[in-house]
Amino acid sequence: MGATPEEGAAESAAALDEVAESLVSLWSLAHNAPDVPVPATQLRVLFILEHGPVNVSNLAAEMGALVSSASRLCDRLEAAGLLLRDHGRDRREVTVRLSTDGQALLDRLKVRRRDDLARVLDTMSSPARAALIWGLAQFRDAAKADKGPGSAGESFSLPA
Template structure:
C-alpha cells in the first residue's frame, strides 16, 4: 500500500503528538510528586473513576482493567485511608463504592497543583503559540470524540 501525502503528514503529526503526550504526562507526574497526594497512581485512577459517581466493585475493576479481587483489595486500601466508602446495598451481594469528602478533596488538591504546573509551562510559551495549542487540542478532542471507539475502555483524567 502506497502512503498518500496526507497519510505521511498524519503519521508525522501522530509522532509529534506522542512526544507531546509524554511531556504532558511528565508535567502531571511532577505535579503529583510535588503535591501532598499520598497515594500511588493506580489508586489515583480508581479515585478518578469514583469521581464520576458510585459504582460496584466489578464495574470499577472493568474500568481499571483489573481483576475484581485486585479492585477489592485496592478499595480496602482506599477505605483504610478514608478516601472511599463501601455501601453493601439492600441484599449485600453487590457492594457499591464511592468517594468520601476527603477523597474528593485530595483530587481537588491534585487538580489545582496539576493546573499550576501546566500554567507554569504554558507561561513560557508565546501568546500565539498558546492560542495555536488550544485550537489544535480542541480540534483533536473533537476528532477523537467523533472517532469510533477502540476497545471501549477509557482512562478517566478529569479536567
C-alpha cells in the same frame, strides 16, 4: 510532492508522541509529590470515582482489572479514608464513592496540576496557547469518535 494524508498523520503522531511525554511528565508532577498518600493506580480509582459512585464490578471493568484486584484497591483506599463503601439492599452489590478526604485530595492535585501547567503556558504566546487548546480539543473529539482497532474511543477521557 507533498506527503500523503497517511504520511502526514504518521509524522504528526510521531511529533505528538514526543510532545506528549513532556506534557504527561509535567502533568504528573503533582501526583508524585511526597504528600500524595497513594500510588498512581489508586489515584486512577479516585479519578474514576470523581464522576460519581460506581459498583466494584463496573470499576474493575473501567480499569481493565479483575473484580478481586479492584476490590483490594478499594480496601486500601477505604483504609486510607479516601473512599467509602455502600452495601446495596441485597448486600451483594457494593458501591464505592469518594470520601470527603478523597475529594479533597483530588481537588488539591488539580490545583497543583493547573499551577504547573499555567507556569509553562505563561511562557507561550497567546496565539500559541489558543492553537494548543484548539488542537487538543480537536484531538479529544477525534479520540472519542475513534472506533478502530485498538482505539481509545471507548474508554478515552481527558482527566479533569
